[in-house]
Amino acid sequence: MSTFWSIPTQDQPLEYQGAADREQVLSARDGFCPQPAPQGWPHDPSFELEATYRLIHALRMQDVPILNPAIRVEAVGFRLWQGCWAGVMVTPWFINLMLLPGSMPLPACRPGDETRLLLPEGSDMPFIAGHEKAIGDYLMCSLFSPLPQFADHISARATADEVLKLLFTPPAAPAADAPDLSRRRLFGLGTSKP
Incomplete structure (x- = not known):
């Protein structure tokens, strides 16, 4: 009998036949998600992240009580930042900020x-x-885990989008022509008269 594996999608569960145990299926996943080059990901790793975490969900997280069944696996907003891929990974058990190597390596850890x-x-x-x-090496910063406060995937994704907006938008520089509203200036103190 031949062995058959397929990556689960959002609408299709993991299928496997002929695997002696779950570990055999887990070790086979490398054929579906190519390993990143040693120097890092040359492209957005969202597809590979989603495939990997769908397999983890199907194989390692079954019967774990912290799963929120209203949430699905999604890689949100991955973009290059300082030569690394940064984005938010949403799963039924966590929402994490993640960094993967791109043109620059991650800090050695x-x-x-x-x-x-x-x-x-x-x-x-x-x-x-x-x-x-x-997927190779990565860094993760836990934002939410578990996820009982999220009623649906839309709210989890909206939170991921908002986190990215807040964390990756540099603070605005003060306007050069902004009026000086200090107390001394308002009351005419400390100003020189021509």
């Missing part, structure tokens, strides 16, 4: 190590290093 990164809006955020065979 072993899986489980914590590193802190300064994001464009000025927050110093803690990231935990991780590794999955199908």
Whole structure:
């Protein structure tokens, strides 16, 4: 009997036949999600992230009580930032900010190590290093886990979009021609008269 595997989609569950156990299916997933090049992802890794986390959901997360069945797997808003791919990963068990190597490597960390990164809006955020065979090394910052506060996937995705907007929008520089509203200036103190 031949072995058959297929990647689950949002509407189609994982199918497998002939696998001795779940670990055999897990090790086979590398054929579906190409490993990133050692120097990093040359393209947006959203497709590979979604495929990998759908498999994790189907194979490792069954019967885990923290799953929110209203939430599905989705990679949201991945973009290049400082040579790395940054975006939010939404799954039924977490919403995490994730970084993957692009043209630049991630900071050197072993899986489980914590590193802190300064994001464009000025927050110093803690990231935990991780590794999955199908996607390679990554850094993740937990935003929500578990997800009981989300009634549906639309609200989870909207939250991911808002997080990206807040974290990756640099603070606005003060306008050069803004009026000086200091108390001394308002009351005419400290000004020189011509």
